[in-house]
Amino acid sequence: MAFGRYKNSEAARGLTLVSPPFFYAITLLAAPLAAVIMFSFWTQDFLTLDRTPTLENYRTIMTEPLYGTLLLRSLYIASAVMAVTVALAFPIAYFVSFHVPAHRKSLWLFLITIPFWTSYLIRVFLWKVILGYNGVLNSSLLGTGLIGEPLTFILYNPNAVVLTLAHAFAPFAILPIFVSLEKIDRSLLEAARDLGESRAQTFFSITLPLAMPGILAAMVIVLIPTIGDYVTPRLVGGPNGLMIANLIQTLFLKLNNAPLGAALAIVAMISVATWCITFIVIAKILMWLTNKARGLT
Amino acid sequence: MTLRIYAIAYMIFLYAPVLLLPVFAFNDSPVIAFPLKGFTWGWFNDLAGIGALHDAVKNSLWIACMSAIIATGLGICAARAATRFEFPAKRGIMGLIMIPLVLPEIIVAVSLLVVLVQILNLPLSNWTIIAAHVLICMPFSIAILNGAFSNLDNSLEEAALDLGESRFAAFRLVTLPLVMPGIISSLLISFTISLDEFIIAFFLSGSEPTMPVYIWGLLRFPQRLPAVMALGTILVILSIVLLVIAEYFRRRGLKRAGLKDTGGFL
Numbered sequence: 219m220a221f222g223r224y225k226n227s228e229a230a231r232g233l234t235l236v237s238p239p240f241f242y243a244i245t246l247l248a249a250p251l252a253a254v255i256m257f258s259f260w261t262q263d264f265l266t267l268d269r270t271p272t273l274e275n276y277r278t279i280m281t282e283p284l285y286g287t288l289l290l291r292s293l294y295i296a297s298a299v300m301a302v303t304v305a306l307a308f309p310i311a312y313f314v315s316f317h318v319p320a321h322r323k324s325l326w327l328f329l330i331t332i333p334f335w336t337s338y339l340i341r342v343f344l345w346k347v348i349l350g351y352n353g354v355l356n357s358s359l360l361g362t363g364l365i366g367e368p369l370t371f372i373l374y375n376p377n378a379v380v381l382t383l384a385h386a387f388a389p390f391a392i393l394p395i396f397v398s399l400e401k402i403d404r405s406l407l408e409a410a411r412d413l414g415e416s417r418a419q420t421f422f423s424i425t426l427p428l429a430m431p432g433i434l435a436a437m438v439i440v441l442i443p444t445i446g447d448y449v450t451p452r453l454v455g456g457p458n459g460l461m462i463a464n465l466i467q468t469l470f471l472k473l474n475n476a477p478l479g480a481a482l483a484i485v486a487m488i489s490v491a492t493w494c495i496t497f498i499v500i501a502k503i504l505m506w507l508t509n510k511a512r513g514l515t
Numbered sequence: 516m517t518l519r520i521y522a523i524a525y526m527i528f529l530y531a532p533v534l535l536l537p538v539f540a541f542n543d544s545p546v547i548a549f550p551l552k553g554f555t556w557g558w559f560n561d562l563a564g565i566g567a568l569h570d571a572v573k574n575s576l577w578i579a580c581m582s583a584i585i586a587t588g589l590g591i592c593a594a595r596a597a598t599r600f601e602f603p604a605k606r607g608i609m610g611l612i613m614i615p616l617v618l619p620e621i622i623v624a625v626s627l628l629v630v631l632v633q634i635l636n637l638p639l640s641n642w643t644i645i646a647a648h649v650l651i652c653m654p655f656s657i658a659i660l661n662g663a664f665s666n667l668d669n670s671l672e673e674a675a676l677d678l679g680e681s682r683f684a685a686f687r688l689v690t691l692p693l694v695m696p697g698i699i700s701s702l703l704i705s706f707t708i709s710l711d712e713f714i715i716a717f718f719l720s721g722s723e724p725t726m727p728v729y730i731w732g733l734l735r736f737p738q739r740l741p742a743v744m745a746l747g748t749i750l751v752i753l754s755i756v757l758l759v760i761a762e763y764f765r766r767r768g769l770k771r772a773g774l775k776d777t778g779g780f781l
Contacts, residue, residue: 448714
């Protein structure tokens, strides 16, 4: 009887229903991630796997400069991508939210997301075509006489990676910012204007602080996946633009050193998570300080 | 006004690569560069001659279909549970299911490779890719279906129950038709994601490559590039068609659920 009542309860029906996707995520996501952690403490000795737990892989990553260099570069590139993507995305999200008539908004968002869904590989490859020495950009700039010789700083270096990834992750930044801007009560803005604030003052005292959650979400959503990007650094990054994912791939598929690759993947995830938490905390403190300063004046 | 100019410039930036594709696909020159040489259909004919590509496309279509169906099936369970019921640890459970949305794909690829090859010693096949693609499609499917399931009037289903239908029949006869547009939209989006996914397939494909993995190989051969442009053009047109249909159904679903459209798939 008690069981029968439990079986029909809200909680039980919800849990039963959610259990297939939940168990799917446990077996194919949580368990494999746990396996990667376990694996990172083992070592590879040519063809045999040594299962004695050791910190050897982590020691290698700490001591050999190659890993540190790539890790720092990946964090640097991912942070630059985050900054550029969010900075470029904010005005467009603002435009769609404040200047596009309501019935046109979803059309604009749809147009923004379309390029994101179309063949990722070929899209990245086309940036190589656009930015190359004889590329679209150089030949048109030469044609108009704006430059005397082709620009070389735009391909096969970290700049190219930043630009290409800023293109690839645009919707990831625009949508969260758009959602937070849409939530802003428009009468607040009118009130501020009525009380004599200028357009710019209203923007900085109301719009920007209220959009902050969306901006932070956009930063995190762009930062975390970009650190693991493989295709873009490989195609447009050149030798000095390679990132951590390229090294992970080499360790797993070429050098057959899965344990070291696993350790590197974990170090990369921990670094990016730490960096994320750091800048969120900094942003929160800054917001708190500005609020306080405003309250005092 | 400046903002409008910026918006237009930004859209040009977003569409630049997609618009260049057909330009080079029809350009009668083996080099992908300006100036253009003239019009040709030749590169499309080339595509017809690459047998290995056809196998890769067939593989990818099969993987994308299976991934879409399984991901949407699981997505229906999760979205329905999340919108209709309160249960313990709801946030944690839903959080775990949604994680692949932000997790770098290489992490998913590496972790499954470790488990399947190093620990379970299973052979890699199309099914290993499908298993991984379901994982990354599921969050998108849930995001779309949440829109379709939320605001659904519970009293409709209760009425069916009162009239003597079983719980499953009430769901099938009342709720399912109402959320059908959302389901179709979710199927199409999952299909598009799986068809385009590269890095996981790169790590997990066995002897038969998927289409993106095959394209990746082609990119190393300069003489193949115009054919890749032609293939890209076909893919872009195909995905735009699929997305327009998906968007149509998503909006219809929102309308049926009585929701105001907030726009966007993500």
